[in-house]
Amino acid sequence: MTERHAFRAMGTEIELLVDCGGDAEAQLAAAEAEFHRLEALLSRFREDSELSRLNAAGSLDAGPDLVRVVELALAAHERSRGLFDPTVHDAVVAAGYDRSFELVPPEDDEWAGAPMPMDRHGHRPMAIHVSRARIELSAGVRIDLGGIAKGYAAERAAEVLASAGPCLVNAGGDIATRGGSWPVGVETAGEPLTLELSHGSALATSGRDRRRWRRNGYELHHLIDPRTGAPSAGDLLRVTVVAADAVDAEVAAKALFLVGADRAADDANASGMPAVLVTNNGHTILAGGLG
Amino acid sequence: MTSHTGRLYALALALVVFFLSWAVLAARPWATSTPDARLRTLATREAQLRREAALVRALVAQRWATYHARLAARKAAIASAKAVAARQAAALATSAAPSPSPSVRVVTLPPLTITRTS
Numbered sequence: 001m002t003e004r005h006a007f008r009a010m011g012t013e014i015e016l017l018v019d020c021g022g023d024a025e026a027q028l029a030a031a032e033a034e035f036h037r038l039e040a041l042l043s044r045f046r047e048d049s050e051l052s053r054l055n056a057a058g059s060l061d062a063g064p065d066l067v068r069v070v071e072l073a074l075a076a077h078e079r080s081r082g083l084f085d086p087t088v089h090d091a092v093v094a095a096g097y098d099r100s101f102e103l104v105p106p107e108d109d110e111w112a113g114a115p116m117p118m119d120r121h122g123h124r125p126m127a128i129h130v131s132r133a134r135i136e137l138s139a140g141v142r143i144d145l146g147g148i149a150k151g152y153a154a155e156r157a158a159e160v161l162a163s164a165g166p167c168l169v170n171a172g173g174d175i176a177t178r179g180g181s182w183p184v185g186v187e188t189a190g191e192p193l194t195l196e197l198s199h200g201s202a203l204a205t206s207g208r209d210r211r212r213w214r215r216n217g218y219e220l221h222h223l224i225d226p227r228t229g230a231p232s233a234g235d236l237l238r239v240t241v242v243a244a245d246a247v248d249a250e251v252a253a254k255a256l257f258l259v260g261a262d263r264a265a266d267d268a269n270a271s272g273m274p275a276v277l278v279t280n281n282g283h284t285i286l287a288g289g290l291g
Numbered sequence: 292m293t294s295h296t297g298r299l300y301a302l303a304l305a306l307v308v309f310f311l312s313w314a315v316l317a318a319r320p321w322a323t324s325t326p327d328a329r330l331r332t333l334a335t336r337e338a339q340l341r342r343e344a345a346l347v348r349a350l351v352a353q354r355w356a357t358y359h360a361r362l363a364a365r366k367a368a369i370a371s372a373k374a375v376a377a378r379q380a381a382a383l384a385t386s387a388a389p390s391p392s393p394s395v396r397v398v399t400l401p402p403l404t405i406t407r408t409s
Contacts, residue, residue, distance in 0.1 A: 015404055170406065171409065172409040173408055173409035175404070183403055184402055184403070184405070185404070185405035186405075186406055193397060194397065194398050194400055194401070194402045195396070195398070196395065196396050196397075196400065198394055199394040201394030205406045208408075209408050210407065210408040211408070238408055240406060242394065250409075274395050290395070290397060
């Protein structure tokens, strides 16, 4: 029997599924509590979160979760050759995503189109230094962990929920699993596709089709290209990636989104990373062994 | 004259005999020489320490031999594990062509959940 539990956290809908013979209420509650706990630590929209305090002070003796997520972000930055960049905080804010997404006005003509306050050309050393529990940011640098925190939270919640049985955690499209086989629907340009995840694999989707808004007639979204400091203007609408865990999937989905359809398909095929690419002009590309 | 000189010689000899006797008596040759108690204690302690040092040397030698035997066994185990790992890596590198990830496949089942842009 599959038990289902849904709630809101981290600015999105969270869904927990668990296959169990008996009552999994306690584990479901614990998994939900894990999301709320991590949101309280990692949200850039809460002034009292560890992340906000780090951004305000420039350095912090942080707890293990923030340290771990920052370390994962630094590793993702290296692995993606700079395409995944947690220091785009100011660029996201400059683009208008300066509050929880539900509160961002969908249209606004008063926005002046603030320039991106960063000078970025290619992969450069990261301005974050972690030493044990101490995180230090270079002067003027603030970080946004929105590109990785949901995947991390999904993995942590799946760990909690797994004690009740095979489970799936869907954090607004970032999916972690433990045990069992899980058919997951993926939106494409046409009919939805169903991918069956097994062996604890994970999946994540990144795109410009939901967290978007308009300013002075220009459509903006939350996926900042660190090479330009502006919302990506590539030819992809949405990318779904399957990987070993939700953090890797989330990072890979963003990196593929930023490089555009052709190179994303080549990269996914070369690395054997299953990916579903949906282009702006309505094409769906299956890559990395899915085709 | 002769008798006067003789008396002088006799007096000198008597004096010599007297002082020699004095010196012999002052030396108390009849007293038995007993060693100092502190020296005896030190000697006992020295003997004890020598025995303990010998024991420690034997123990260290035994442990050193055991350590060397275990080290040799451990090195052999590491070499064996490295050889197995190298064989496995070679087998992986030369195995059949890479297949799509076994952890995902396209199915026609109704989905239990849907992934959307987060």
